[in-house]
Amino acid sequence: xxxxxxxxxxxxxxxxxxxxxxxxxxxxxxxxxxxxxxxxxxxxxxxxxxxxxxxxxxxx
Numbered sequence: 001x002x003x004x005x006x007x008x009x010x011x012x013x014x015x016x017x018x019x020x021x022x023x024x025x026x027x028x029x030x031x032x033x034x035x036x037x038x039x040x041x042x043x044x045x046x047x048x049x050x051x052x053x054x055x056x057x058x059x060x
Contacts (some may be wrong), residue, residue, distance in 0.1 A: 008035035012043060 002010070015036070016026035021044065028037040 003034060005039075008033075009039045012025065012036045012039035016040065 011033075012024065012028075015027060018024075019027065020041070025037065027033075027039055028040060
């Protein structure tokens with residue numbers, strides 16, 4: 001069974017991929033999901049590699 005922190009992180013990542021970082025922050029704020037919000041802020045500190053599924057990503 002995943003820990004609460006792991007659950008919050010998985011939800012944060014899923015939200016980010018689904019609706020984008022800014023909207024994920026807004027959603028977490030509106031729903032008072034403090035754990036998810038903390039994970040989103042933690043994810044923002046690390047540069048993310050380009051997502052190959054992103055339509056705007058350039059092929060090598």
